[in-house]
Amino acid sequence: xxxxxxxxxYKIIEKRQSVAFWCNPISGHATxxxxxxxxxxxxxxxxxxxxNGVVDDSQLPKDRFSAERLKGVDSTLKIQPAKxxxxxxxxxxxxxxxxxQPQHFGDGTxxxxx
Amino acid sequence: AQSVTQLDSQVPVFExxxxxxxxxxxxxxxxxxxxxxxxxxQGLQLLLKYLSGSTLVESINGFEAEFNxxxxxxxxxxxxxxxxxxxxxxxxxxxxxxxxxxxxQGTRLTINP
Numbered sequence: 001x002x003x004x005x006x007x008x009x010y011k012i013i014e015k016r017q018s019v020a021f022w023c024n025p026i027s028g029h030a031t032x033x034x035x036x037x038x039x040x041x042x043x044x045x046x047x048x049x050x051x052n053g054v055v056d057d058s059q060l061p062k063d064r065f066s067a068e069r070l071k072g073v074d075s076t077l078k079i080q081p082a083k084x085x086x087x088x089x090x091x092x093x094x095x096x097x098x099x100x101q102p103q104h105f106g107d108g109t110x111x112x113x114x
Numbered sequence: 115a116q117s118v119t120q121l122d123s124q125v126p127v128f129e130x131x132x133x134x135x136x137x138x139x140x141x142x143x144x145x146x147x148x149x150x151x152x153x154x155x156q157g158l159q160l161l162l163k164y165l166s167g168s169t170l171v172e173s174i175n176g177f178e179a180e181f182n183x184x185x186x187x188x189x190x191x192x193x194x195x196x197x198x199x200x201x202x203x204x205x206x207x208x209x210x211x212x213x214x215x216x217x218x219q220g221t222r223l224t225i226n227p
């Protein structure tokens with residue numbers, strides 16, 4: 001089966017600009033996650049979707065970050081405006097619905113803020 | 115809430131030597147435990163997981179981890195490492211009934227020839 005697809009792989013922007021990332025999960029996976037991985041740290045969950053509804057966005061900085069999964073398949077994560085501390089790798093993952101289902105990760109988007 | 119502590123940020127070992135990567139967790143509820151591996155410029159791949167049953171779990175490439183409830187640990191071991199094992203390893207925990215993963219800081223395993 002095809003894995004989780006993310007684009008772009010790399011993005012460089014200046015602070016205060018906007019940026020968007022795209023994720024296509026594995027077919028049939030109802031749950032989709034966005035993680036932020038700052039250099040030298042483990043991934044931190046930003047938002048979790050179940051189909052097109054938000055399950056957990058408690059660690060999403062809502063003043064500048066937004067995410068949507070309108071049709072319950074693809075998802076986009078947006079940052080507006082970007083700050084220097086947003087430099088990180090943004091990972092998308094997906095899983096089947098249900099307890100203890102393994103999460104499958106994409107290769108991530110590396111964001112650099114100048 | 116859950117938390118994970120990986121006690122070593124870097125572990126250098128020689129090829130064919132044994133290795134142990136340490137992981138301790140904290141949780142007020144029952145948990146599932148995971149080890150993920152991340153190769154350079156790639157996403158995370160599930161290495162092994164403990165859900166229930168036998169406390170010793172194994173991966174297909176020779177790694178094993180043992181769940182120790184009394185010590186709240188889930189250390190990862192391999193009796194003989196290979197150059198291709200060079201990667202970052204992340205321990206993660208999720209509360210039973212929830213899908214959210216909480217990750218540790220990661221341990222960079224470097225294999226020297």
